[in-house]
Amino acid sequence: MNVVNESPRRKELTRLAAQLFVQEGFDRTTVRMLAQEMGIKSGSLFHHFRDKQEILAAVIEEGTQNALTLARHALEQCGGSAEDRLHAMARAHLETLLTDRNAHVVALYEWRRLDSEARAHLSHLRDAYEALWEAVIDEALDDGLIRGDRFLVSRFVMGALNWTVRWYDPEGPRKPEDLAHELIAMIAPSTQAAQAVSTKV
Template identity: 60%
Template sequence: MNVATDSPRRQQLTRIAARLFMQQGFDRTTVRMLADAMGIKSGSLFHHFADKQEILCAVIEDSTRHALFSARRALADAAPTTRARLLALARVHLDTLHDDRHAHGVALYEWRRLSDEDREHLTHLRDAYETLWLQVIEEARRAGQVQGDAAIITRYALGALNWTARWYDPDGPMDTAQLAHELVDMIVAPAS
């Protein structure tokens, strides 16, 4: 099952749904609310999606695919040092998270609302994304730049970055590039 699609209309509807799910929560967002926000009749919504659960899956799949694609591209463009690769991952994570706060917020906070089948479908994308991080952090651990278990450090870093969705102010004194540097400085030992 691949609920993501290139249809511009469906992508527009998915973005609207992400905003509503983030503002109202998945459970409190009704099909009527979605249709009203999308400017269509409730029945027309089912021309694009089978049900509200499929809309949630599409929101999360689109955002996760985008994050994975962006992270792979950032790693390909990064200098070959471990620090540069970690910085590229942190920067792209923050940029994708804050450029589309609604979709990525839904992916973070509404994952538990997915059906078992949808969760199973999307787990490989989430795992592929986390694996990119784990590989780079493991490289840093082997080079003596980080101490500890690479899997725990990966979860720590991703958790810290994801939590910025709650407190980071893009109009504040620090941009995402500076914030990414702060995270990397916290987990990577200074060069000796």
């Protein structure tokens, strides 16, 4: 087995695996299918990954790690107002959902297939990401930008955003930027975003 977790070959294989997992689902994707997609025989696969589970974990880790990095970066770059920060988070979320789409779909649909060990490790990553969201939502609440229960609002917003993987078409006219704008206009009535929307109608 490959001891270096971050070999470039392994990264490429992880990317291909993500694609197959989305197409077929984790359970229906056989190691033989994975190997064929990678251009090797099924036995060779276990040189790179200890077992099939580890491939799943690698896919999800990759996606979550990227989301976390992107969100942190977006928060550093954006302005300091609550609206700016909320918008930056929504936009970053949608962008990672788009660029790492396969990995995130796998994370959303196949999370329960992880063994307890991998799940514990990845839960920490996910919690770190959600903590960013809750902090930004807290700011927006303190600022009076939005109203309601902290817990409920953050979950409603995450739900609305994550659901986009089911219907969003990257080829369509709407950009992630636009979606972020519309979402915030929907929940924060007295913003510039909302004014823009209401005058458009």
